[in-house]
Amino acid sequence: MYQYDAYDKAIVEQRAAQFRDQVARRLSGEISEDEFKPLRLQNGLYMQLHAYMLRVSIPYGLLASKQLRKLAEIAEKYDRGYGHFSTRQNIQYNWPRLHDVPTILDELASVEMHAIQSSGNCIRNTTSDHFAGVSRDELEDPRVYCELIRQWSTFHPEFAFLPRKFKIAVTGAPTADRAAVRVHDIGVRIIPDPEQSGATACQILVGGGLGRTPRIAEVCREALPREHLLSYLEAILRVYNRHGRRDNKYKARIKILVGALGIEEFRRQVDEEWEKIRDGVMRLTDEEFERVAVFFSSPDYERFTGKDGGPRTLADDDLRLAAWRLGPDRALGRWVASNVTPHRVPGYAIVTVSLKPKGKPPGDATSEQMELIADLADEFGFGRIVVTHDQNLVLPDVVLERLPEVHAKLSGLDLAEANVGKVTDIIACPGLDYCNLANARSIPVATRITEHMEDLDYLHDLGEISLNISGCINACGHHHVGNIGILGIDKQGEEFYQLMLGGSSSDDASLGKILGPAFPSSEIIDAVDTVLRTYIDERESADERFLDYVRRAGFGPFKARLYSNTDKAAR
Amino acid sequence: MSLWMITGSSTDDGAPIYLQADGCWSRRVVDGEVLDDHERRDERLALARSGERQVCDPYPIEVLRGAGGEPRPRSLKQRIRAQGPTVPLVADRPRPGSRLEGPAARSA
Numbered sequence: 244m245y246q247y248d249a250y251d252k253a254i255v256e257q258r259a260a261q262f263r264d265q266v267a268r269r270l271s272g273e274i275s276e277d278e279f280k281p282l283r284l285q286n287g288l289y290m291q292l293h294a295y296m297l298r299v300s301i302p303y304g305l306l307a308s309k310q311l312r313k314l315a316e317i318a319e320k321y322d323r324g325y326g327h328f329s330t331r332q333n334i335q336y337n338w339p340r341l342h343d344v345p346t347i348l349d350e351l352a353s354v355e356m357h358a359i360q361s362s363g364n365c366i367r368n369t370t371s372d373h374f375a376g377v378s379r380d381e382l383e384d385p386r387v388y389c390e391l392i393r394q395w396s397t398f399h400p401e402f403a404f405l406p407r408k409f410k411i412a413v414t415g416a417p418t419a420d421r422a423a424v425r426v427h428d429i430g431v432r433i434i435p436d437p438e439q440s441g442a443t444a445c446q447i448l449v450g451g452g453l454g455r456t457p458r459i460a461e462v463c464r465e466a467l468p469r470e471h472l473l474s475y476l477e478a479i480l481r482v483y484n485r486h487g488r489r490d491n492k493y494k495a496r497i498k499i500l501v502g503a504l505g506i507e508e509f510r511r512q513v514d515e516e517w518e519k520i521r522d523g524v525m526r527l528t529d530e531e532f533e534r535v536a537v538f539f540s541s542p543d544y545e546r547f548t549g550k551d552g553g554p555r556t557l558a559d560d561d562l563r564l565a566a567w568r569l570g571p572d573r574a575l576g577r578w579v580a581s582n583v584t585p586h587r588v589p590g591y592a593i594v595t596v597s598l599k600p601k602g603k604p605p606g607d608a609t610s611e612q613m614e615l616i617a618d619l620a621d622e623f624g625f626g627r628i629v630v631t632h633d634q635n636l637v638l639p640d641v642v643l644e645r646l647p648e649v650h651a652k653l654s655g656l657d658l659a660e661a662n663v664g665k666v667t668d669i670i671a672c673p674g675l676d677y678c679n680l681a682n683a684r685s686i687p688v689a690t691r692i693t694e695h696m697e698d699l700d701y702l703h704d705l706g707e708i709s710l711n712i713s714g715c716i717n718a719c720g721h722h723h724v725g726n727i728g729i730l731g732i733d734k735q736g737e738e739f740y741q742l743m744l745g746g747s748s749s750d751d752a753s754l755g756k757i758l759g760p761a762f763p764s765s766e767i768i769d770a771v772d773t774v775l776r777t778y779i780d781e782r783e784s785a786d787e788r789f790l791d792y793v794r795r796a797g798f799g800p801f802k803a804r805l806y807s808n809t810d811k812a813a814r
Numbered sequence: 815m816s817l818w819m820i821t822g823s824s825t826d827d828g829a830p831i832y833l834q835a836d837g838c839w840s841r842r843v844v845d846g847e848v849l850d851d852h853e854r855r856d857e858r859l860a861l862a863r864s865g866e867r868q869v870c871d872p873y874p875i876e877v878l879r880g881a882g883g884e885p886r887p888r889s890l891k892q893r894i895r896a897q898g899p900t901v902p903l904v905a906d907r908p909r910p911g912s913r914l915e916g917p918a919a920r921s922a
Contacts, residue, residue, distance in 0.1 A: 270825065272867030290870060292895045294828040294909075324905030340827040340910045609905040675891055676899040684894075686901045736889060 244305055244627065245390050245538040247355045254398065255357045256349075262286050263345035270342065285365075287358030288344055291677050297336045297344060298361040299351060303371035303389040303413075304332030304630035308617040311628050313354045315613035321347050326613070328598060328606040330670060330721060331410070332370050332630040333361055337677055359397065364405045366396035366480075370412045372421045373595075373631035376539060377639045379557070379587045383433045383443050385415035385422075387536045388472065391527065394535075395473045402480050406487030407495035409480070410452075423632060423748035425460045426451045426724055428497045429479060437466050445472055449479060449509070450501030453718035457754050458498040461506040463513060469532065471517075474525040478517035482509065542625035542640060547590035555589040560643055564592070567646065577661035577703060578650050586639075592646060594638040595631070596653060597660040597668065601693045604686045605671045606634030612656050623649055633670050633709075635663060666708040666775065667693045670721050674714030674731060675738075681714035683731025683738040683764075688712055691768050705775060708789040711746070724748035726790045727774060728755040729767065740767040742774070744801065745793045758798055759806050773804050818855045819846040819885060820862045821892075822872035827910065830895050831869060833862050839869060843896040844884045848877060 247255070262282070269279040283289075287298040299314070306314075314334055318326045321343045322336040329335055339347060351357055360367060369389045376384045392411060396402065402409070413431040414422040424430025430448035437444070444466035451460030467475055483497045486504075501509050547555035567579040584593040596616060599605050608616075616636055620628050624640035631637060641649055653659040662668050669692065672678065674685030689712055696702050711725030715732075722728035728743035739761035746755030762770045777800050782792045820833035824841075831839040832846030840846065849855040855874050862872035876888040887893045894900060 270867075275866050276825070276870040290823055290828050292891070293830065293898060318905075319907075321910060322907075323903060323909060324907035325903065338827075338909055341825065343910065603904055604901055607904040611905075675894055676901055681891075684900065686899075690901060733890075738890065 244307060244386075245302070245535070251355070252352075255352045255355070255359070258286070258357065258359055259345060259348035259352050262348055266341055266345050281363070284362040285359070286344075286348065287361035288339075288341075289362060289679075291337065291673075291679055292675075293677065294338045295341060295344070296677070297339050297347065297358060298329070299334050299336070299356060299358050300361045300368045301333050301356070301630050302393050303369060303375070303386050304373055304632070305375075305386065306628045306630065307354075308620045308626040308628065310354045310356055311613050311617040311620070313350060313356070315610040315617070317347055317350055318613070319610040325607050325609045327604070327673065328608065328630050328634050328636070330632050330634060330672075330719065331361075331368050332373075332632055333368055334630070335673075337673075362408075364407050364409075365403055366399065366405075366409045366411065369393055369396070370410070370422055370427075370632055372414045372416055373629045373635075373637050374421060374584065374593055374639065375415060375629070376541070377586050377588075377591075377593055378416060378419070379585055380416045380419045381587070382417055382435065383415045384536075384539050385413040385431075385433060386539050387532065388413045388415075388431060388433070388445070388469075390535050390538070391473065391532075392476065395476070395525070401477075402484065405480070405484055406489045407492060407497075409483075409497065411476070418750060420749045420752075421631075423721075423724065423752075424448060424451075425752035426453055426457070426721075426748055427460065428452060429476065430460050431472070434466065436468075444468055447475060447479075450498040450506070451752075452496050452498040453721055453723050454496065455493060455716045455718075456496075456498065456502075457718065457723040458502065459752050459754065460498075461501065463506065463510050470527045471521055472527060474521045474523065475513070475517055477520060477525060478513045481516050482512045486512075541588075542627075544588045544640075545590065545642070549589075557585065557587075557589055560585060560589055560592070563643060572647075574654070574659075574661070575647055575650050577699060578659055579646065580703065581661045581665060582659075582663045583646060586643070588640075590643055592641050592643040594641045594646070594649060595663045596636040596638060596658050597663055598635050598658075599662055599668050599689075599693065600657045600660045601667075601696075602690045603657070603693075605669050605689050608636070612658055615652065615656050615658070619649060619652060633668065635668070661699070662693075662702065664707050664709075665702050666705055666710050666727070667696050667702060668709070669693070670709070670711040670725065672713050672715075672719035674712070674720075678714060678719075680717055681731070682716075682733040683714050683740065685712040685714040685720055685729075685731060688729060688731070688740065688764075688767060692771055695768050695772065704785065705779065706785065706788055708775075709747075710771070721748065722746070723754045724752065725755060726793070727771065729771075732761055734761070738764045740764065740770075742767075742770055742805075744774070744798065745790070747790055751790075756798070759802055770805055774801055777801050777804050815850060817877045817879065817885070818849045818874040819843070819877045819887075820849070820855070820858050820872055821846070821875050821895075822862060822869035825866075825868055825870055828870075829909075833858055833872070837861065843877075843886060846877075846885060848879070848885045849874075 436442040447464040448460035629637040713720035743755035
C-alpha cells in the first residue's frame with residue numbers, strides 16, 4: 244500500500260501542529276466559535292448533538308493493520324472505546340474532547356493518517372471498490388488511480404472552496420460496480436480501451452449524487468486515456484467551480500449544474516477548458532503512473548498445491564468453498580455463502596467482516612474488535628484491511644484453507660454475522676441519535692429490523708437485498724439506492740418513515756421510488772416484513788432477486804398488502 | 815404559553831449545556847432556567863452569546879414542565895440531545911473526562 248514520502252509526511256505533521264495552535268486559541272477564548280468553525284471543519288471536526296465528532300480519512304478504505312490498531316487505540320484512549328465506519332470508507336469518533344483532538348491528529352500522523360478534507364466544500368476522500376486488487380472481475384487496480392487523485396486533490400489551491408463538497412469514486416471492475424460510481428459527483432470506471440486492444444481507458448461519469456435531489460451520473464467522456472485523467476478531472480472541477488451555484492447550498496452540487504446545463508453543454512465547456520491544460524504538467528506519464536503503482540503490487544502470495552499435485556487452481560477453490568457452503572456446519576456454511584468471496588489468486592479468499600450484528604448499530608466497531616481484525620489480517624493475510632462503503636470491513640487475502648479458523652475467531656467477538664449482502668446488512672446514517680441535521684432516528688430502525696429477522700434460513704432464502712436507512716433528506720444512509728430505502732421524516736414532532744423500493748447503486752443504478760404514505764415508527768418494521776413476505780410469496784423462483792421482482796412486478800403487489808386497510812390508506 | 819431555555823454546546827467537549835438562573839452553565843436540563851417571556855429569553859440569549867469561550871452557538875429551545883414541575887425539552891431532538899443516544903453504545907466506556915472547572919462543571 245502507499246507509503247508517505249517526505250512531502251506527505253511534512254504536510255500532515257504541519258497541519259496537526261497548526262490545528263493544535265488553533266485549538267489552544269479557541270479554548271483560551273482568543274477566537275470565537277464563528278472563527279473556529281471553518282478551521283475545525285477543515286480538520287474533519289464537526290459539532291454533533293452530544294459532542295464533537297472527528298471524521299478520519301481512510302483513503303479508498305485501505306488500512307494497514309498498524310493503522311487499524313492505532314484507530315483502536317484512539318477509540319480507547321480518547322473516545323468511548325468504539326468507532327463508526329462511514330459510507331465514505333472513513334471512521335468517525337463520536338465523543339472526542341476538543342483538547343485531545345490535536346493529540347489524536349498527531350497519533351494519526353504517526354501512522355500516515357489524517358482528517359484533512361474529510362469535511363468542508365472541498366474534494367473529499369476518494370472511494371473505491373473494497374475488493375480492489377483481489378477480485379476476479381477486476382480489469383485494473385483502481386487504487387492506483389485513487390492515490391493519484393488523492394495526491395492531486397490534497398490541498399489543491401483552486402479547489403479548497405468549491406460551491407459544495409465534492410466526491411469521487413473509482414472502480415476497476417467494469418461489470419461489477421461495488422463503489423457506487425454512478426451516484427458520485429464524478430465516477431471513474433476503468434474499462435477496456437475501445438481504440439486499443441488490451442489497453443484500458445477511463446469512462447468519466449459526472450453529476451450523480453443523492454441528498455435532496457438524487458440523480459444518476461451521466462457519461463461525460465466515454466473513453467479517456469489514463470494519461471489525461473488528472474487534467475480532465477481538473478477541467479471538470481474548474482467548470483463546476485466557476486458556474487456551480489453559491490447562492491443556495493441546496494442547489495450547489497455539481498449534479499444541479501449538469502442538470503441545468505444539460506450533459507452536452509457541460510461536456511462542451513469541460514472540453515473547452517481541457518484543451519487548455521490537457522498536455523500540461525498534469526499529464527500522467529508512464530513513469531509517474533508506475534511510481535504510484537508500485538505501492539499496490541501484489542503481496543508475496545504463496546503458490547499452493549492442488550488435489551492432483553499440480554498447482555492449485557481457482558476451480559479447486561470454488562469446489563472447496565461450495566463444500567463448506569453445503570457442509571454440516573451450518574454456521575460456517577452460511578458465513579462462507581454470504582461473507583466469503585472468491586479471490587483472484589488460487590488458495591486465497593476474500594472475507595467480509597460484518598459490522599452488522601443483530602441489535603447493534605451498523606458500522607460500529609469496538610476497540611477490541613478492531614484489534615482482533617488487525618491481528619487476523621496479520622496472521623491470515625498480509626496485514627491489510629479494507630473499509631467498505633456499506634460499513635463493513637474486508638480481509639482481502641485470507642488463506643482459503645484457514646477460513647474455519649478465521650470464522651471461529653470472528654465469532655468470538657460478534658463479528659461473524661453471516662449477512663453480507665442480505666437484508667440485515669443495513670447501511671444506516673447515525674440519524675437523530677447523534678446527528679444535528681437528522682429529523683428521525685435511523686439506528687433503532689436498523690437494530691429492530693435485524694432483531695426481527697431471527698430465522699436465518701429465511702434471511703438467506705430472501706437472497707441479495709440491500710436496505711438503506713437515512714434519518715433525513717440529506718441521504719447519508721443512501722436510502723435512494725437501497726433495494727429497500729427508508730427515509731425518516733418528522734411529522735408534527737413524530738417520527739415517520741417513508742418506504743422506497745427499486746433503488747440500486749451498482750451497474751444497474753436506479754433511484755428508488757416512494758411506495759406510499761409514510762409509516763409511524765411503531766409500524767415500519769411490520770411494513771418491511773410485509774414487503775419481504777410479498778416478495779417471497781410472489782417471486783417467480785428463488786433465482787429472481789428482490790430488485791428484479793420489484794422491477795418486473797411494480798409496486799402493485801406491495802401496495803395491495805401494505806395499504807389494504809382504509810385507515811392506513813388515509814394516513 | 816411557550817416556555818424556553820437557553821442551550822448550547824460546551825466548547826470543551828461539545829456536550830449539551832443549559833444556562834442556569836445564576837448565569838452559569840449546567841449539563842443537566844433540569845438545572846436550566848425556564849423562561850416565559852420573549853424579552854427575558856432574548857436577554858439571556860445575549861448573555862449566553864457573550865460567554866462564548868465556554869459555549870458554542872447558544873440558542874433557545876422550547877421546554878415543557880413535567881408532572882413535578884421539572885423542565886424537559888419539547889422536541890424529540892432536544893430530548894435525545896439532553897439524555898443521550900437512545901440505542902446502547904457498542905462499547906460502554908465513560909465519556910472522556912471534562913476539563914471544565916467551576917459552576918459549569920456541575921453535571922449529572
